[in-house]
Amino acid sequence: MTKPWAMPPKLSVISQYLQHLNGRMRGEIKELGRLTAFLDIMNNKRLDTFFQPILQLSSGRTIGHEVLNRPPGSVHFPTTEHFYEFAGRTEQMFRFEQDCRRLSLSRYVERLPKAGAESERLVFINVHPGVLNDARHKSGETLGLLQELGLSPERIVFELTERQAVQDYVGFEKVLSHYREQGFRIAVDDAGSGYNSLKTLVYLKPEFIKLDKSLIHGIQGNREQQELLELVREYAERSPTRVIAEGIETAGELQFLQQAGIEFGQGYALGRPVHRPVHGSFPSDIIKVPVRGGYKHVSSDR
Numbered sequence: 001m002t003k004p005w006a007m008p009p010k011l012s013v014i015s016q017y018l019q020h021l022n023g024r025m026r027g028e029i030k031e032l033g034r035l036t037a038f039l040d041i042m043n044n045k046r047l048d049t050f051f052q053p054i055l056q057l058s059s060g061r062t063i064g065h066e067v068l069n070r071p072p073g074s075v076h077f078p079t080t081e082h083f084y085e086f087a088g089r090t091e092q093m094f095r096f097e098q099d100c101r102r103l104s105l106s107r108y109v110e111r112l113p114k115a116g117a118e119s120e121r122l123v124f125i126n127v128h129p130g131v132l133n134d135a136r137h138k139s140g141e142t143l144g145l146l147q148e149l150g151l152s153p154e155r156i157v158f159e160l161t162e163r164q165a166v167q168d169y170v171g172f173e174k175v176l177s178h179y180r181e182q183g184f185r186i187a188v189d190d191a192g193s194g195y196n197s198l199k200t201l202v203y204l205k206p207e208f209i210k211l212d213k214s215l216i217h218g219i220q221g222n223r224e225q226q227e228l229l230e231l232v233r234e235y236a237e238r239s240p241t242r243v244i245a246e247g248i249e250t251a252g253e254l255q256f257l258q259q260a261g262i263e264f265g266q267g268y269a270l271g272r273p274v275h276r277p278v279h280g281s282f283p284s285d286i287i288k289v290p291v292r293g294g295y296k297h298v299s300s301d302r
């Protein structure tokens with residue numbers, strides 16, 4: 001009987017090293033492919049822009065829209081999250097954010113159904129906190145752009161994402177107050193999805209808290225989610241912060257949030273992201289909603 005051949009130890013190390021190099025090279029090639037695709041999307045303005053309505057839950061009035069920029073489908077970025085995660089890692093992040101802001105605001109104005117009639121509505125745009133903090137960033141640029149477009153800074157709400165990027169809360173609060181002095185407002189995005197949320201809320205004192213969809217999904221049947229919601233609502237009541245529940249997808253979730261006294265909401269049940277900033281509306285089976293302090297009639301004529 002012959003013994004199976006065993007690779008001498010030295011050769012085995014070389015073989016492992018070559019495998020490692022091969023894996024690394026494939027990784028690098030993939031990364032290069034992603035960068036090329038990213039630059040193509042950025043330079044050729046291939047992001048698609050959507051607007052999702054945000055409603056006052058007691059009245060059904062549309063108070064504003066979140067602007068969402070989505071990349072075209074590609075093998076390099078299977079989801080929008082993959083795309084933004086990659087964008088956050090590149091050297092181009094700063095320029096990318098600036099381009100996105102210009103795109104968001106100019107398309108908002110271009111696609112408004114009737115200019116002037118919507119002059120009260122807010123425009124929520126997603127911003128990487130690192131960009132506001134970046135020395136290259138001049139708030140005057142955004143102000144100039146707004147002036148060009150005929151929008152006042154009071155209508156703009158910066159939604160801050162990726163809270164991990166904020167380390168120096170006191171310093172960052174100073175940066176934010178500079179923007180606030182110019183009229184801009186701040187929303188903390190995806191609140192309730194990460195460990196930093198509480199700290200972010202207390203230090204940054206945002207004008208809006210956007211509750212993460214994981215906290216809203218099926219809330220009418222989950223005691224823990226309800227308790228968290230109550231904590232945030234109580235906090236909001238004692239401060240100037242206002243609450244927006246994100247990811248409302250069913251009439252049951254909507255009714256629960258209305259009864260709990262949550263002021264604003266966003267989600268498929270109220271309006272999907274579409275190419276124009278149009279009004280949202282309640283699902284047709286909800287026309288009369290019980291709210292804290294009694295019943296309130298809500299017009300379904302919208």
Ligand SMILES: [Ca+2]
Pocket residue numbers: 066126159189
């Ligand atoms: Ca957002």
